Amino acid sequence: xxxxxxxxxxxxxxxxxxxxxxxxxxxxxxxxxxxxxxxxxxxxxxxxxxxxxxxxxxxxxxxxxxxxxxxxxxxxxxxxxxxxxxxxxxxxxxxxxxxxxxxxxxxxxxxxxxxxxxxxxxxxxxxxxxxxxxxxxxxxxxxxxxxxxxxxxxxxxxxxxxxxxxxxxxxxxxxxxxxxxxxxxxxxxxxxxxxxxxxxxxxxxxxxxxxxxxxxxxxxxxxxxxxxxxxxxxxxxxxxxxxxxxxxxxxxxxxxxxxxxxxxxxxxxxxxxxxxxxxxxxxxxxxxxxxxxxxxxxxxxxxxxxxxxxxxxxxxxxxxxxxxxxxxxxxxxxxxxxxxxxxxxxxxxxxxxxxxxxxxxxxxxxxxxxxxxxxxxxxxxxxxxxxxxxxxxxxxxxxxxxxxxxxxxxxxxxxxxxxxxxxxxxxxx
Numbered sequence: 001x002x003x004x005x006x007x008x009x010x011x012x013x014x015x016x017x018x019x020x021x022x023x024x025x026x027x028x029x030x031x032x033x034x035x036x037x038x039x040x041x042x043x044x045x046x047x048x049x050x051x052x053x054x055x056x057x058x059x060x061x062x063x064x065x066x067x068x069x070x071x072x073x074x075x076x077x078x079x080x081x082x083x084x085x086x087x088x089x090x091x092x093x094x095x096x097x098x099x100x101x102x103x104x105x106x107x108x109x110x111x112x113x114x115x116x117x118x119x120x121x122x123x124x125x126x127x128x129x130x131x132x133x134x135x136x137x138x139x140x141x142x143x144x145x146x147x148x149x150x151x152x153x154x155x156x157x158x159x160x161x162x163x164x165x166x167x168x169x170x171x172x173x174x175x176x177x178x179x180x181x182x183x184x185x186x187x188x189x190x191x192x193x194x195x196x197x198x199x200x201x202x203x204x205x206x207x208x209x210x211x212x213x214x215x216x217x218x219x220x221x222x223x224x225x226x227x228x229x230x231x232x233x234x235x236x237x238x239x240x241x242x243x244x245x246x247x248x249x250x251x252x253x254x255x256x257x258x259x260x261x262x263x264x265x266x267x268x269x270x271x272x273x274x275x276x277x278x279x280x281x282x283x284x285x286x287x288x289x290x291x292x293x294x295x296x297x298x299x300x301x302x303x304x305x306x307x308x309x310x311x312x313x314x315x316x317x318x319x320x321x322x323x324x325x326x327x328x329x330x331x332x333x334x335x336x337x338x339x340x341x342x343x344x345x346x347x348x349x350x351x352x353x354x355x356x357x358x359x360x361x362x363x364x365x366x367x368x369x370x371x372x373x374x375x376x377x378x379x380x381x382x383x384x385x386x387x388x389x390x391x392x393x394x395x396x397x398x399x400x401x402x403x404x405x406x407x408x409x410x411x412x413x414x415x416x417x418x419x420x421x422x423x424x425x426x427x428x429x
Contacts, residue, residue: 003021003022003023003029003047003048004021004022004023004024004047004048004049004050004249005019005020005021005040005043005044005047005048005049005050006019006020006021006022006050006052006242006245006246006249007019007040007044007049007050007051007052007127007129008051008052008135008242008245009051009052009053009054009118009121010054011054011056011154012054012057015036016034016035016036017034017035017036017037017040018032018033018034018240018242019032019033019034019040019043019044019242020032020033020242020243020246021043021044021047022246022249024250025250026246026247026248026249026250026251027246027247028243028246031239032239032240032242032243036125037121037122037124037125037127038125038126040125040127041125041126041127044127045126048130049127049128049129049130050129050130050131050132050133050249051118051122051129051131051132051133052132052133052134052135052138052245053110053118053132053133053134053135053257054134054135055134055135055136055137055156055164055166056154056166056168057110057111057114058108058109058110058134058257059081059084059085059108059109059110060106060107060108060109060134060136060137060163060164060165060255061081061084061106061107061109061163062100062104062105062106062107062163063077063080063081063104063105063107064080064103064104064105065077065080065099065104065105073096073105074094074096074260077094077096077107078092078094080107081107081109085109087111091111091112091113092109092110092111092112093109093110093111093112093115093257093259093260093262094107094108094109095107095108095109095110095255095256095257095258095259095260096255096259097253097254097255098253106163106253106254106255107255108134108137108255108257110257115132115257115262118132119262128264129258129264130258130264131256131257131258132256132257132258133252133254133255133256133257134254134255134257135245136149136156136158136164136165136166137163137164137252137254137255138245138246138248138249138252138254139156139158139164139245139248140158140247140248141158141160141161142158142160142207143160144160144205145160145204145205145206145207145233146158146159146160146181146204146205146206146207147159147206147207147209148181148206148207148208148209149208149209149210149241150172150208150209150210150214150218151210151211151214151241152214153168153169153170153175154166154167154168155167155168155169155172155175155176155179157179157181159204165179167179171221172218172221172222173221173225176225176228181204181206182203182204182225182228182229183200183201183228202230203228203229203230204229204230205229205230205231205232206229206231206232206233207232207233207235208222208232208233208234208235209235209237209241209244210234210235210236210237211236211237211238211240211241212236212237212238215234215236222234308327308328311327311328311331312324312327314327314331315327315330315331320368320369321368321369321380347375347423348372348377350399350401351372351377351401351421351422352377353399354395354396354399354401354421355367355377355379355396355421357395357399358391358392358395358396359392361391361395362383362388362391362392364383364384364388364414365381365382365383365384365388365389365392366381366382366383367379367380367381368380368381368382368416375422375423376420376421376422376423377420377421377422378418378419378420379418379419379420379421380416380417380418381416381417381418381419382411382413382414382415382416383414383415383416383417384413384414384415385414385415386408386415388414389405389408389415389417389419390405392419393405393419396421400423401421401422401423402421402422402423403419403420403421404419404420405417405418405419406418406419406420
């Protein structure tokens with residue numbers, strides 16, 4: 001199965017990239033690695049590549065947009081975020097997520113030059129990503145706690161039901177105040193207690209994720225702030241944050257920056273492996289269908305040839321004096337002539353029925369040729385003797401028909417005669 005390479009771009013001022021391979025559940029299959037992009041490209045040559053970009057260069061918002069989709073909805077985004085934007089909208093890229101149940105739509109905004117710079121770096125290393133997310137968008141949401149992620153001088157905050165935000169500020173106390181996680185001590189000191197004063201904001205239950213190295217730097221500061229939290233739990237990321245973030249990749253609703261002019265072509269390799277079993281089954285069914293159809297065609301051809309041979313044989317027996325060209329067509333034409341030569345085919349069939357009985361009584365008598373018109377059947381007959389011809393005539397007469405021997409010629413094996421069988425009402429010819 002193809003794996004996914006989760007690659008995290010460094011923030012400005014740093015060079016090394018972090019990456020690891022994960023499976024379909026988001027679990028790491030390799031240890032985290034660090035190095036230049038060229039080394040990551042060698043690892044992810046056959047993988048689906050997902051990139052995490054520094055969130056300090058990306059604005060995450062969740063505006064309430066008008067109904068619609070596609071280009072119409074995208075055009076409404078800059079107006080909805082007008083108060084939050086400090087750059088010309090023509091210099092920005094807007095990516096939209098799926099509209100949420102509360103009616104709001106996640107949006108990610110990044111400078112066009114910044115996104116082009118990331119893609120240029122990746123392309124130079126031979127990496128074509130299928131998605132680029134803000135790294136803090138994979139911070140897990142906890143329904144009962146505010147999730148904090150501290151990495152060096154950057155603090156990411158995610159409250160229940162809200163988008164994550166990032167604050168890059170030191171010391172960490174000021175970052176917590178700016179993010180609104182703890183009260184501002186200066187504001188509290190300047191606001192006198194009494195009537196008209198606002199109710200103090202409830203303290204938050206917080207869950208802090210931090211590396212062992214960063215915790216060593218800020219442990220004393222957080223211990224001093226313990227009274228500013230309703231509760232504070234610390235979870236050390238002993239293997240770094242990348243494997244922790246990777247667990248959210250399969251369920252995330254993060255906004256992919258690669259949209260519009262930056263949209264990537266489909267990941268055909270991953271799609272093929274996902275649909276391979278269904279495609280092979282469909283191909284097998286198609287082959288079976290084609291084989292069954294070919295077998296039916298072959299059988300039909302064999303039956304057609306057998307039928308043609310049978311028609312040729314009957315043609316030779318019924319019309320031995322005619323040259324075979326297209327037996328099927330010739331017999332059809334003869335039947336059509338017979339059908340239109342008299343009152344109908346019932347007279348012809350009655351005559352044949354009478355003859356078949358007469359011939360059954362004397363198997364040595366044979367009909368060499370026959371023609372039917374105007375309710376009269378003309379035949380060339382071979383018989384062992386004249387008595388056999390007379391017997392044939394008498395048998396036919398008993399069937400309500402008239403049989404006349406018009407001529408007879410002695411031959412080596414008996415006699416050949418021309419006979420005419422007709423109804424009593426038909427004229428002789």
